[in-house]
Amino acid sequence: DAKTTQPPSMDCAEGRAANLPCNHSTISGNEYVYWYRQIHSQGPQYIIHGLKNNETNEMASLIITEDRKSSTLILPHATLRDTAVYYCIVRSNTGTASKLTFGTGTRLQVTL
Amino acid sequence: EPEVTQTPSHQVTQMGQEVILRCVPISNHLYFYWYRQILGQKVEFLVSFYNNEISEKSEIFDDQFSVERPDGSNFTLKIRSTKLEDSAMYFCAMHRGGEQFFGPGTRLTVL
Numbered sequence: 001d002a003k004t005t006q007p008p009s010m011d012c013a014e015g016r017a018a019n020l021p022c023n024h025s026t027i028s029g030n031e032y033v034y035w036y037r038q039i040h041s042q043g044p045q046y047i048i049h050g051l052k053n054n055e056t057n058e059m060a061s062l063i064i065t066e067d068r069k070s071s072t073l074i075l076p077h078a079t080l081r082d083t084a085v086y087y088c089i090v091r092s093n094t095g096t097a098s099k100l101t102f103g104t105g106t107r108l109q110v111t112l
Numbered sequence: 113e114p115e116v117t118q119t120p121s122h123q124v125t126q127m128g129q130e131v132i133l134r135c136v137p138i139s140n141h142l143y144f145y146w147y148r149q150i151l152g153q154k155v156e157f158l159v160s161f162y163n164n165e166i167s168e169k170s171e172i173f174d175d176q177f178s179v180e181r182p183d184g185s186n187f188t189l190k191i192r193s194t195k196l197e198d199s200a201m202y203f204c205a206m207h208r209g210g211e212q213f214f215g216p217g218t219r220l221t222v223l
Contacts, residue, residue, distance in 0.1 A: 032210075043116075043203045043214030044155060087155075099145065099168060100212060102155040 004088045009107040012082075018075040020106050022088030025069040030092050033064060034100070035073045037084040044087065044102070047073065078110045116215035118204050124221045128193050133218045135187040135204030143207035144187045146179065147214075148172070148200040155203070161187065194222045 005023040012018040024033065034049040048055055048062045050071075055062045061074040075082055087105040091098055119134045135144065146158040159169040161179050178190045191198055199222045204215040 038155070041149075041201055041217065041219075043205070043217050044212075046211045046213065049210065099157040099160055099170075100147075100155075101157065104154060 004090055004103055006086075006088050006103065006106045008104065009109070011109050011111060012075075012078045014079055014110055014112055015077055018078040018082065018108055018110070020073040020075075020086050020088075020108065021070065022073070023070045024088070024090045027068050027090050028092075031090050032092070033062065033068075033071050034089040034091065035060070035062065036087045036089065036100070036102075038087070038105070039081075039084040044100075047086075078108075080110050080112070082108065083110045084108060115208070115213035116204055116206050118202075118215040118218050120218060121216070122219045122221070124223065125194055127196055127222055131191050131194055131220060133189045133191075133202050133204075133220070135189075135215055136185065137187070137206050144179075144181075145205040145207070145212065146189045147203045147205065149203065149217075150197075150200045158189070191220075194220075196222050198222050 032049050032051050035047040036044040037047055038044045048057055048060050050062045050064055052064055052068055062071060064071045085105040085107050087102050089100050115138050117136045123131055125131050142162055144161040147155050148158055149155045157170050159173045159179055160167045164181060176192050181187050199220055201217040201219050203217045205212045
């Protein structure tokens with residue numbers, strides 16, 4: 001699986017959009033970009049994933065650049081409950097369920 | 113609605129003792145995973161389990177570890193002889209629709 005690079009930490013004011021970047025310059029054609037988050041010591045929580053098109057769900061939007069070498073997770077209106085470590089993970093999605101390889105992620109602090 | 117529950121939430125044991133951590137899926141799943149997270153460190157993959165067989169394991173998952181589905185529903189992780197460095201959060205996960213759903217974890221403390 002391709003390696004990802006994320007900033008170690010970010011701050012965001014409550015109510016504002018949080019934009020979390022991820023670089024994955026060695027991503028290959030069959031690899032997807034996944035985002036998970038971990039609030040305190042809870043189990044990681046799935047947020048969103050995509051291959052090359054932008055994706056949106058009830059939690060977030062995922063913007064993937066045209067060359068697929070980077071992506072941005074957008075939380076449109078961050079709340080205090082969004083304070084967590086956010087992980088960008090690249091892995092193939094061949095139909096067989098492969099493991100997730102977590103990095104150190106971005107620690108997002110949402111403030112009043 | 114949680115997909116996965118884990119018991120116990122916290123387990124304290126003496127070094128050298130055996131522990132069994134349990135994972136209970138809410139609905140029927142075929143793919144199971146165990147991950148662990150030592151305090152302050154990354155989430156690490158241990159093992160994946162499909163159709164009652166190990167499909168992949170990491171170098172962490174040595175002979176001291178084993179997994180099984182003893183009754184076709186619960187999914188267990190056994191550590192035969194715990195070491196101090198086994199102290200960690202242990203997360204079970206299930207696979208559904210391209211996503212992995214994680215349980216709340218078991219905090220294992222080895223004294």
